[in-house]
Every structure is written in C-alpha cells, then in structure tokens.
Amino acid sequence: MKYSFQLWVTMMSAKAYDGKEPLKFADLLSDRGKPVNPLWELVKWCLGLSAHTIPAIGLALLEERIKYNSEKYKKFTAVKESLHKELVEMLGDDGVFLYPSHPTVAPKHHVPLARPFNFAYTGVFNALGLPVTQCPLGLNAKGLPLGIQVVAGPFNDHLTLAVAQYLEKSFGGWVCPGKL
DSSP states (O other), X not given: OTTHHHHHHHHHHSOOTTSSOOOXXXXXXXXXXXXXXXXXXXXXXXXXXXXXXXXXXXXXXXXXXXXXXXXXXXXXXXXXXXXXXXXXXXXXXXXXXXXXXXXXXXXXXXXXXXXXXXXXXXXXXXXXXXXXXXXXXXXXXXXXXXXXXXXXXXXXXXHHHHHHHHHHHHHOOOOOOSOO
C-alpha cells in the first residue's frame, strides 16, 4: 500500500483498452465540450471564475509531468498486478477489507491542498479496480466525522454495501457535525 500513489499514476499512464493514448484528465474536465486549458483555468480560479476546483486544475497541470517512462511503468504495473492478486486471493468471494479513507479525521477546509497525495488512500482502489463503499461511522470525541472504506473482491459490490450499511447502523453513521 506504500506505493498507492505510484499505482494510481501507473493507471493514469496506461493506454486505453483500445490501445489509444490514455484520456487526459484535462479532457475529462471539458465534459466532452470545449477543450479546457488548465493554465487558463488556474487564472480563472484565482479570479473566482473557474467552474473547476483547484485540486482538479492542479492535477490537469501536473498530468504530463507525473507519467512514467516505460521502465517505471513496467515496474509499477507488476506491483499493481501483484497487489491486486494478493488482495483478491485474501478477500475471496466473501471477504472485506477495512481501510482508512484518509490518514486523519475530516480535515479543515483547504487543508488537503497542502497534502495533495493523501488522495492515494482512495485512489489505490480505483487503480486496482476493486469495489469500495465509503462508510460514515459517526463523530470522534472532538465532533469531527469519522469514516472507513469497505473493500471487496471483484464484482462483490453487494458485499461492500451490506457491510457498510451494518457498520453505519452499528457506529452511528452520518451525524450532522454542527448546527448550520
């Protein structure tokens, strides 16, 4: 799991199933409309005029820089395949894996911008193609939301949903963190 970010980058560097170049994140921001220029979006964001978040714009700007060369791509593809195999064997048809959603409880607004790689806690399962359900567990002693990811083997989404529902009910689930 210590290579979560690298596995996600490997997935983002992979060619599409049809052998074409991977779809760029900047293209996803366009929502099949007019192409998005990430640098221009950054300028617009600074003026409060962009429809996109700063993490999305930042990822689009970094996208070309974080792609791996063929040697690193092969190395981390092998790591990804090994981890996928290990997890699938461990989970079988009826197992679940509980994994933190984030390295801390819910951070204050904009704090994740200073620690952008914490998304790897969730991104690794996207890279592995495993079903995951985020489950709210209630609030900690300081009133901050707690949650956990429920991961299962391929095609076992029903398991993640059932376990998450049970955990949510048992631990208090979503709780309004304060009065509006």
